[in-house]
Amino acid sequence: MIKVLKEITFRMVAGANIATIIVMVLVGFSDRLNPVDHPALASAGLVFPVLLVINLVFTFFWVVFRLRGVLIPLIGFLLCYVPIRTYCPFNVRETAPEDAIKVLSYNVWLFAGWDTQPGEVNPILKYIAKQDADIVCLQEAMPNGISQQRVDEMLNPLYQYCDTAVKGRGGDCIALYSKYPIISRQRIHYASHGNLTMAYELKIKDDTVIVINNHLETTGLSLEDKSNFKQMVKGDVEAREAKKESKRLIDKLGEAARKRGPQAEAVARFISEHKGRSMIVCGDFNDNPISYTRRTIACNLTDCYVESGLGPGISYHHSGFFVRIDNIMCSDDWTPYNCRVDNSIKSSDHYPIYCWLRKK
Missing domain, CATH: 3.60.10.10 (Endonuclease/exonuclease/phosphatase)
Incomplete structure (x- = not known):
């Protein structure tokens, strides 16, 4: 019975991981959408780092509990290589030439x-x-x-x-x-x-x-808008008000x-x-x-x-x-x-x- 429950849990986590990757890919390539036609989706890129962190958490989960499952988040990172590099590039520092x-x-x-x-x-x-x-x-x-x-x-x-x-x-x-x-x-x-x-x-x-x-x-x-956003980030706003x-x-x-x-x-x-x-x-x-x-x-x-x-x-x-x-x-x-x-x-x-x- 425990074995069955574990398998069900792993399948649910895998499903959630795959769903996260799908959203991450859609958000990662949302810069293809013209904001004139899709203004509500124009700022979707702001949540991309949140999705990266969630996928990273899934990676740690699979490493700890079922190593072969780590392929799922790794595939997600590979699919999003371009937006990941755009958002957070990693380059080796080089000394600029004197004539630069x-x-x-x-x-x-x-x-x-x-x-x-x-x-x-x-x-x-x-x-x-x-x-x-x-x-x-x-x-x-x-x-x-x-x-x-x-x-x-x-x-x-x-x-x-x-x-x-x-x-x-x-x-x-x-x-x-x-x-x-x-x-x-x-x-x-x-x-x-x-x-x-x-x-x-x-x-x-x-x-x-x-x-x-x-x-x-x-x-x-406005300053008030930014202040309200900061309060939401801190969790100081009730759910209904935060949604609004x-x-x-x-x-x-x-x-x-x-x-x-x-x-x-x-x-x-x-x-x-x-x-x-x-x-x-x-x-x-x-x-x-x-x-x-x-x-x-x-x-x-x-x-x-x-x-x-x-x-x-x-x-x-x-x-x-x-x-x-x-x-x-x-x-x-x-x-x-x-x-x-x-x-x-x-x-x-x-x-x-x-x-x-x-x-x-």
Whole structure:
């Protein structure tokens, strides 16, 4: 009788494991779904790491209780190799060659000026200066709380060339700081009330390189929404209320993704129109690694973090949302080295991401 019960238990666990794998595969490849047509599923990639952990728990179960059963979760991991590598790549660290250039992308959150006392050096500006990157792409670069003069005093001595672009009145400001001459600038047009993308041509040695700085549509979540989400993660919300709040958050995230889809397509269209040109694409995509947004823009590019990063690389770390939404990508004439998300500075709600690129 006990033997029969054990066999039934193993079959039930195997069934649950297979069901988990099916969902994991569907979620892992959900970045193929256009959010305009499927807004409710647009943020499915956010639950992918949860499914990975569940499959890992199944792996431990089979190792302990029935070793041959471990084939089930292993097959699941193999089927999801591509999304696993996209979400959490594991690469061997390599020393960047001396002739590589350093690229930094950072959503500076208005330089978090409210935390800087008069007379103090702004920590975000201090960090950017210390990194001494060759190209710096900033998002949310309005100097609220600190003056533009303080920004210029810190960065202008390091960067001879700079440009800022603002999306209308009250919209976002993105900035480019470069050690290389800026030859041209143009906006990549798409529908948005407050977000924007700029494309620049830089003269880097004997080559002209297109640098695209993105800040795509924000999630649309208020501080209250994020606070409620954080409480749900902690388990401080009743089941009925949590279900209601979850549906509301999914609707909001879906609506933002629906707006972001055409924006990503506009950027990808620009990249395709300039195929064959040397290109670096940076910025805050406001979407997770397994998303239509990231996949669409990365289609004809190398994702520097996937190719040379290590671990999940969480770049947004505020209010219970922990996910990589900041990116650096490049055309195939560059080799990326040691792309990192730097969690040593917590002044902004984003961590900076940087990478070294060497011409092939």
